[in-house]
Amino acid sequence: MGSICKTFGGIVSLNGVDMKIEKNSISALIGPNGSGKTTLFNIISGFFPPDSGHVLFKGEDITGLSPNRIALKGLMRTFQIPRLFHKMTVLENMFTAPKNQKGENLFHSLMNWKEVEKAEDQNLETANRILELLSIEHLANEWASNLSGGQKKLLELARILMADPEVILLDEPVAGVNPTLSNKIFESIIELRNRLNKTFLIVEHNMDVVLNYCDWIGVMHRGQIFTEGTPQEIIKNEEVTQIYFGVA
Amino acid sequence: MVLSFILDTLIYAGIFGILGISLNLEAGFTRLTNFGKVAFFAIGAYTTALLTLNGAPYIIGLIASVTLAAFAGFLISLPTLRLRADYFAIVTVTSGEILRVFLSSEEWLTQGFLGLAGIPRPLSNLFGENYLLFFTLLVFLYLFFCYLISRRIIYSPFGRVLKAIREDEIAAQSLGKDVFSFKAKSLIIGSGMAGMAGNLFAHHLTFISPDMFLPGITFSIWVIVVIGGMGNIAGPILGALLIETFERGMSFIKDYIIMPIEPLNFRIIVIGLLLIFFVLYRPDGILSEKKLEMSMEKLQRKRGKITD
Amino acid sequence: MEVNIAQLIVDSCLIGGLYALMAVGLTFIYRIMSFPNFAHAEFITFGAYAAFFANVSLGLGLILSAVIAFFATGVIVVLSYFAIFARLSAMGSKTMFPMMIGSIGLGLVIRHIIQELMGPRVLYYNIEAPEIYEFLGARATAIDLLIIFISIILVVALHLLLSRTTIGKAMRAISDNVNLAQVSGINTHYVIIAVWFLSGGVAGFAGMLRGLDTYLMPLLGWNLLLPAFAVVILGGIGSFYGAILAGYMLGFAENIGVIALFSLNISNSYRPAIAFSILIIVLLMRPQGLFSNFKTRGDA
Numbered sequence: 001m002g003s004i005c006k007t008f009g010g011i012v013s014l015n016g017v018d019m020k021i022e023k024n025s026i027s028a029l030i031g032p033n034g035s036g037k038t039t040l041f042n043i044i045s046g047f048f049p050p051d052s053g054h055v056l057f058k059g060e061d062i063t064g065l066s067p068n069r070i071a072l073k074g075l076m077r078t079f080q081i082p083r084l085f086h087k088m089t090v091l092e093n094m095f096t097a098p099k100n101q102k103g104e105n106l107f108h109s110l111m112n113w114k115e116v117e118k119a120e121d122q123n124l125e126t127a128n129r130i131l132e133l134l135s136i137e138h139l140a141n142e143w144a145s146n147l148s149g150g151q152k153k154l155l156e157l158a159r160i161l162m163a164d165p166e167v168i169l170l171d172e173p174v175a176g177v178n179p180t181l182s183n184k185i186f187e188s189i190i191e192l193r194n195r196l197n198k199t200f201l202i203v204e205h206n207m208d209v210v211l212n213y214c215d216w217i218g219v220m221h222r223g224q225i226f227t228e229g230t231p232q233e234i235i236k237n238e239e240v241t242q243i244y245f246g247v248a
Numbered sequence: 249m250v251l252s253f254i255l256d257t258l259i260y261a262g263i264f265g266i267l268g269i270s271l272n273l274e275a276g277f278t279r280l281t282n283f284g285k286v287a288f289f290a291i292g293a294y295t296t297a298l299l300t301l302n303g304a305p306y307i308i309g310l311i312a313s314v315t316l317a318a319f320a321g322f323l324i325s326l327p328t329l330r331l332r333a334d335y336f337a338i339v340t341v342t343s344g345e346i347l348r349v350f351l352s353s354e355e356w357l358t359q360g361f362l363g364l365a366g367i368p369r370p371l372s373n374l375f376g377e378n379y380l381l382f383f384t385l386l387v388f389l390y391l392f393f394c395y396l397i398s399r400r401i402i403y404s405p406f407g408r409v410l411k412a413i414r415e416d417e418i419a420a421q422s423l424g425k426d427v428f429s430f431k432a433k434s435l436i437i438g439s440g441m442a443g444m445a446g447n448l449f450a451h452h453l454t455f456i457s458p459d460m461f462l463p464g465i466t467f468s469i470w471v472i473v474v475i476g477g478m479g480n481i482a483g484p485i486l487g488a489l490l491i492e493t494f495e496r497g498m499s500f501i502k503d504y505i506i507m508p509i510e511p512l513n514f515r516i517i518v519i520g521l522l523l524i525f526f527v528l529y530r531p532d533g534i535l536s537e538k539k540l541e542m543s544m545e546k547l548q549r550k551r552g553k554i555t556d
Numbered sequence: 557m558e559v560n561i562a563q564l565i566v567d568s569c570l571i572g573g574l575y576a577l578m579a580v581g582l583t584f585i586y587r588i589m590s591f592p593n594f595a596h597a598e599f600i601t602f603g604a605y606a607a608f609f610a611n612v613s614l615g616l617g618l619i620l621s622a623v624i625a626f627f628a629t630g631v632i633v634v635l636s637y638f639a640i641f642a643r644l645s646a647m648g649s650k651t652m653f654p655m656m657i658g659s660i661g662l663g664l665v666i667r668h669i670i671q672e673l674m675g676p677r678v679l680y681y682n683i684e685a686p687e688i689y690e691f692l693g694a695r696a697t698a699i700d701l702l703i704i705f706i707s708i709i710l711v712v713a714l715h716l717l718l719s720r721t722t723i724g725k726a727m728r729a730i731s732d733n734v735n736l737a738q739v740s741g742i743n744t745h746y747v748i749i750a751v752w753f754l755s756g757g758v759a760g761f762a763g764m765l766r767g768l769d770t771y772l773m774p775l776l777g778w779n780l781l782l783p784a785f786a787v788v789i790l791g792g793i794g795s796f797y798g799a800i801l802a803g804y805m806l807g808f809a810e811n812i813g814v815i816a817l818f819s820l821n822i823s824n825s826y827r828p829a830i831a832f833s834i835l836i837i838v839l840l841m842r843p844q845g846l847f848s849n850f851k852t853r854g855d856a
Contacts, residue, residue: 045422071424083419085412087479087537095405096412099424103405106433110400120405163423281653283660327840334592334652335839338789341594342782346832353823463778467660474657513672516664523661524640527654 019218019225021167026193026200028210031220037203038080040220041169045077046070057167072099077169080203082156086145090136090155093144094127095120097162123162130158133188135181150176157185161192170202174209182206186213211235255380257496259452261489262387263445266394268472268484270441273398275470276478277407278434279414281333284324284340285469287347288317288439290461292446294351297364297456306370310447317443318436325432344463351458363457367450387448391485394441399481401437410434464516468495471519474526477533486535494518562694564811570700570769572807573707577762578780579787579799580714581755587731587794588751589641591655595663596759596784598670601777603629603760604767605670612682621681622764629760630753636662637752663778671774679772703765710761711800718796727751731794779828783810786831790838792845802846806831 019040021027029037042048044055046067054063062070085093101123102108103116131137134154139147147155157173174182186209192198204210210217211231218228219237227237267285274280295316296309304312328339351358358364375382401407409430412420417427450456468491476487495515502511526533582596607625610616616624640658644651686698696704718724726747729737738744766776787806791798813830817823838845 047418047422067418067421068424068426071422076424077422079419079422083416083422085415085419087415088408088411092408092411096408096420096425097423101405104409104425106401106406106437109404109406110397113400116404159423281656327836331839331843334656335789335843337656338592338785339836339839342785342828342832342835345782346829349825349828353825464664467664470657470660510672513668516668517672520661520664520668523664524658527658527661528640528643531654 019228021199021201022216023199024193024197025215026189026202026213027216027218028202028204028214029218029220030204030207030210031226035220036223037220038171041077041171041203045075045169071163071165074166075169076160076163076165076167078156078160078171078173080171082152084144084147084152084155084159086143088144089141090131090144090147091124091127091140093155093159094130094162095123097159097164098123098126099163127158127162130161134158134185150178153177154181154185166197167199167201170200172203172205174204174206179208182209183212189213252380253496253500255384257493258384259380259387259448260496261492262384262391263448263452264469264472264492265391265485265488266441266445266448267469268476268488269391269394269398269481270438270445271469271473272476272478272481272484273401273410273441274434274438276473276480276483277402277414278410278431279333280329280431280435280438281337282340282435282438283337283463283466283470284342284344285442286461286463286465287340287344288320288442289446289449289465290347290351290458291320292317292443293450293456293461294358294364294446295443296447297367297450298357300368300451301364301366306368306451309451310444313443313447314440315443317446318440321436321439322432325435329428329431329435341463341466344461344466348458348461351461358458361457361459363455363460365455367454367456369451369454383452387452390444390448394444395481395485397437397441402481406430406433467523468519471523471526473533474531475522475533477535477537479537480533480535483533483535487533491519559815560693562692564808564815566694566696566700566704568807568811569704569804570707570807571810572804573704573711574762574765574769574803575780575783575787575806576800576803577707577710577758577765578784579791579803580796581757581759582784583788583791583793583795583799584727584731584751585755586788588734588748589645589655591652591659592785593659594656594781595636595659595666596755597777597781598663598666599629599633599756599759599777600763600766600780600784601670601774602632602666603756603763604772604776605674605763606760607764607767608674608679608681608772612679615682618681618683618768622761625760625764626757629763630757632666633756633759634749634753637749641752667774667778674772674774676774681768681772683768699768703769706765710758714758714796723747723750727754728796782828782835783831786835786838788845789835789843790845792847795845795847798845798847806834809834 029040031037039048043050046062046065046069049064054061056062057070057073057075060073062073062075085096088096102112102119109116128137128140131140134157136151136154136158139151139155144152144155153173153176157170160168160170174185177185189200190213193200202210202214211234214231216228217231217234219226219234227234229237267289271282271285274282292313296306296313299309299312300306324340324343328336331339352360354360355362369379369383370386371382372379401410409420409425412423412425413427413430421427453460472487472491473484474487475490476485477483498511498515501507507514578596578600581599582593585591585593585596603625606628607621610621610624611618640662641655644655644658647654683699686700688695688697689701690696716724718728726737726742727750729740729742730744730747730751734744737747763777766780783806787799787802790805791800791802810827810830814824814827817826
């Protein structure tokens with residue numbers, strides 16, 4: 001129970017959500033559109049304050065902190081529609097990610113150029129590795145605005161991986177990505193979880209990857225966590241299929 | 249005669265180039281719609297005027313101009329930076345007007361509408377006849393300095409965060425960047441540079457009064473940045489050269505050609521039309537923003553150099 | 557300290573009415589086109605000078621001059637919309653910035669064309685010396701009273717327009733939610749043009765009133781930009797009633813403030829600081845103003 005987030009209550013779109021995320025797990029939130037998944041993400045990551053309830057992270061109450069403070073504490077998220085820096089190249093987008101870069105301090109960037117250069121070289125190697133992992137290294141010097149929809153999703157993913165937080169919230173990370181690459185991505189997610197002790201919470205509609213790769217699934221419906229459990233349990237749950245494919 | 253006109257134009261181009269670089273940093277790279285540049289310009293000018301008229305050496309005037317203007321930038325950033333871009337624009341433009349009221353009313357300090365005259369010129373005793381040439385070179389020295397600083401900032405990780413803020417504040421926040429702090433720093437640097445420009449302005453004209461600091465100046469600087477290219481580091485310099493040549497040219501010509509239109513009005517109408525034209529048809533300006541090419545080959549080449 | 561309350565009320569109603577009328581057009585355009593129109597100040601100036609042309613150069617009476625001010629400004633404004641803002645608006649999202657810049661350019665052009673044609677010096681309308689009335693301790697000229705009452709009448713007329721007529725209701729619908737209005741069958745294209753026309757017309761009319769109250773000069777409108785924005789922000793962007801209420805509130809605040817300045821021995825030229833302070837305070841404490849409820853911080 002290392003990194004936990006627990007929230008309950010919320011704006012009209014969330015009606016009493018109580019959730020615990022296990023450290024080092026790969027958890028997923030599924031549910032029809034409008035069930036409150038993205039709102040939950042917004043609250044957890046600090047972009048929206050909840051009307052009531054708390055978010056606890058590693059034992060600390062982070063409710064209401066500004067998003068950048070929460071990000072610095074090690075909890076970051078991606079966005080449903082990728083928020084890329086359009087008038088910057090793919091590599092530049094990657095380079096914005098690492099936290100606490102010396103060069104971001106005005107004084108150092110003016111005076112300490114040698115050190116900044118070294119850090120930048122380091123960034124370049126890391127960035128290229130991640131881009132190769134996601135098979136988009138050939139786009140390194142492209143304007144981010146020139147990428148296709150799927151490529152933009154990959155870049156957002158690459159960027160947050162570069163930022164290296166402990167807990168990563170992914171909002172539909174493989175929407176618009178072909179199945180082979182999707183699987184490859186999720187395999188990397190598993191590797192990251194194993195090797196680097198990361199925790200993932202993923203919103204997805206793609207049931208294949210969710211059932212194949214996640215440890216825990218929460219099903220949201222109308223602002224509440226309707227049911228939860230392991231993939232095996234969820235598959236057997238008839239109400240889940242009803243929510244997704246029937247009239248609920 | 250013609251020479252002094254050319255030097256005068258170059259001096260104005262240099263001063264406005266500095267102002268343009270400062271605005272480009274704020275608006276072109278950080279998307280701070282600062283419509284109150286003239287206020288920091290005026291602070292720089294009045295600070296050095298008051299100090300040097302009271303016997304302080306030029307260098308003190310210079311330091312004070314930059315520092316006080318930068319500090320004013322800091323003060324204004326506190327309540328306003330969290331506002332939306334349009335509110336920020338409204339507040340900055342009105343702040344400029346309030347400052348002008350202050351400068352006109354506090355006669356004990358600023359002599360109000362009479363202005364401050366007789367501002368000493370630095371090192372004037374050394375250069376005598378060639379003073380204008382010296383001052384032109386001085387202005388370009390400052391311009392070059394500001395250019396280097398802005399270049400260093402833009403190509404640094406710090407500048408990268410500014411651009412990120414410009415592109416998508418929310419994404420920048422989600423990566424842990426303290427957006428307010430970066431915006432404030434951008435504004436402070438920009439204001440300091442504007443103060444430097446004001447310093448040069450005061451010493452060049454040797455007379456300043458509140459009517460010289462109308463919002464028209466802020467808008468001229470915006471034209472310079474929009475035309476030159478927002479997001480290109482050298483853009484404002486190009487813009488300043490073009491606009492100031494035009495402006496000074498107009499004042500010069502009116503002595504020799506009878507124009508059907510009052511030159512002042514003509515100048516400003518042209519500036520207004522340029523703004524409209526560029527915003528409709530060439531929003532990126534003349535010089536466009538450059539890509540930062542980074543590649544593994546470049547890195548390897550550099551590595552190779554180091555190990556030799 | 558003795559305060560002439562009756563005079564205070566008279567003065568405040570006068571300038572308050574002017575502020576309200578000036579802000580109405582600005583607040584609508586701000587809401588519908590999503591940008592602060594810095595050229596609005598020059599619409600006010602244009603109206604004042606159009607009336608001057610009618611009144612002094614053509615020798616027409618005040619009423620006719622007022623009508624001309626209204627329509628001439630309205631036409632100029634609609635032309636500007638077609639030339640500049642309609643095109644910018646069609647250029648995709650994030651158009652606020654180019655429209656702000658465009659409006660500044662437009663303002664500069666209008667102001668300096670006026671200055672070129674009419675000269676930079678102060679001008680006056682052709683009216684006989686007005687009678688002066690005194691009651692309950694307040695002094696007001698016939699012109700002052702005229703302005704006060706005409707402002708009120710125009711406000712009422714606008715209110716009727718917005719609440720009783722089809723076009724008025726359409727304007728309010730667009731002001732609320734452009735997309736929804738479009739979907740519900742309103743021809744937003746025409747209504748927007750109508751809003752620009754009205755915005756310009758009322759501004760021009762207000763400009764003439766201002767010229768009657770004081771005098772004409774090219775910076776007439778620009779000097780009112782700050783109070784106009786203060787009123788719009790205080791009232792809430794897009795709110796007609798907010799603009800009216802805030803206009804009168806600012807009128808009172810300024811006149812009370814002037815008395816305060818006087819008693820503190822501060823120069824009268826700091827009058828704009830009152831509007832400025834109100835602007836800052838509202839933006840810091842309740843940016844949505846009195847009557848509005850939309851997002852005010854970034855684009856969360």
